[in-house]
Amino acid sequence: MSEDRYSGIRLIDWIGDSGREMIKKSSCTIIGCGALGCASSNLLVRFGFGSLKIVDRDFVELPNLERQILFDENDARMMKPKAIAAAEKLSSVNSEVRVNGVVTDVNSGNIDKILADCDLVVDGTDNLETRYLINDTCVKHKIPWVHGACLSSSGMSFNILPGGPCFRCMYAVAPELGRTPTCETEGILTSVPQLVGAIQATEAVKIICKSENISRRLIHVDLAAGTFEAIAVERSESCPACVKGHFEYLGKERTSSAVSLCGRNSVQIVPANETTVDLKALEKKLKTVGDVSHMGYLLNFKKEGHELVVFPDGRAIVRGTSDIGLAKSLYSRYIGN
Ligand SMILES: [Zn+2]
Known part of the structure; x- marks a missing residue:
């Protein structure tokens, strides 16, 4: 220019x-x-x-x-x-x-x-x-x-x-x-x-x-x-x-964590170890249990009023709740431990 x-x-x-x-x-x-x-x-x-x-x-x-x-x-x-x-x-x-x-x-x-x-x-x-x-x-x-x-x-x-x-x-x-x-x-x-x-x-x-x-x-x-x-x-x-x-x-050693996100009514779950999630494979698995859509960069999964957004690094944001216990249990139920 x-x-x-x-x-x-x-x-x-x-x-x-x-x-x-x-x-x-x-x-x-x-x-x-x-x-x-x-x-x-x-x-x-x-x-x-x-x-x-x-x-x-x-x-x-x-x-x-x-x-x-x-x-x-x-x-x-x-x-x-x-x-x-x-x-x-x-x-x-x-x-x-x-x-x-x-x-x-x-x-x-x-x-x-x-x-x-x-x-x-x-x-x-x-x-x-x-x-x-x-x-x-x-x-x-x-x-x-x-x-x-x-x-x-x-x-x-x-x-x-x-x-x-x-x-x-x-x-x-x-x-x-x-x-x-x-x-x-x-x-x-x-x-x-x-x-x-x-x-x-x-x-x-x-x-x-x-x-x-x-x-x-x-x-x-x-x-x-x-x-x-x-x-x-x-x-x-x-x-x-x-x-x-x-x-x-x-x-501080990195541990798996769950934090309520500021102003969001959402909880973020971070896995303990660095990981990569195959979103295509996860999409296939979750299709049998709920509504799932691949948004290009992330996966959006809905089941009985709950919503999980999953990133390729294994993190998930659980929307519609600030209850950390509930978010963790949804994560382990649908994404894994
Ligand atoms: Zn100082």
Whole structure:
């Protein structure tokens, strides 16, 4: 293309031609492609990063369209994995960027591989467990990451840079499950993740350009009140991660897990070991007991009011329930142990 598509940012004094070259040479991984991941990656691809990796475990559903700006009704009809739908959309916006969509659940067994060779991580997750994992990996390998979170009418962004303070300085221990407010209980204002994603993408660019303006404070926005605050975060003297170098979340052995998904009335089941499921063979098996359809990337199985969506890596999302026991029993009954 002869016309310079980056003429706007080249004129920004802290980016310029040299900053643009740094962005072009950089690779960024976005973990989670819900509302936040959509918003940040939509901007990062326009800044023209060298490569973007979009990692997500989920597929597109109609209620996502309220705030997940990379997806459309066709993606929801086709139950496209979000990482695939996002990668297609982002590539069509900027074909100069290498965009890689990875459909997987991030865990202690695969996060090192997922984050190998990336210069920067942008948080698009919806849960603390994955953020602790990202934090341990990034602190260990000195990769900067940009934390973001949204709830109700508020959101925040915070840069976690080598040397700290880190995410565990902010949240030393994970609160008990069920004790934290979620999007399911508090709702989420459509515009909040767009704003937080925009702040994250901008901070990501500052980090890559080694700008003097990199924010060292937590940026908190409340769109109901219409306020922005920059809050100081102190490094914790006893932080297990950035002070002591104990990466507890990386040491946790991968086990089979079942978690209720934020805002979804669904449970995700993850098998203990890395595996590959032959969806065609499974389709054949399940045809005899219920309604099954192969959606290209995944299998959709319905039986007596229950619905299971099965991914090639053996994960399943059980829809229409947040009862973990029920979800596990449906999984073992129809998919296997
Ligand atoms: Zn720390």
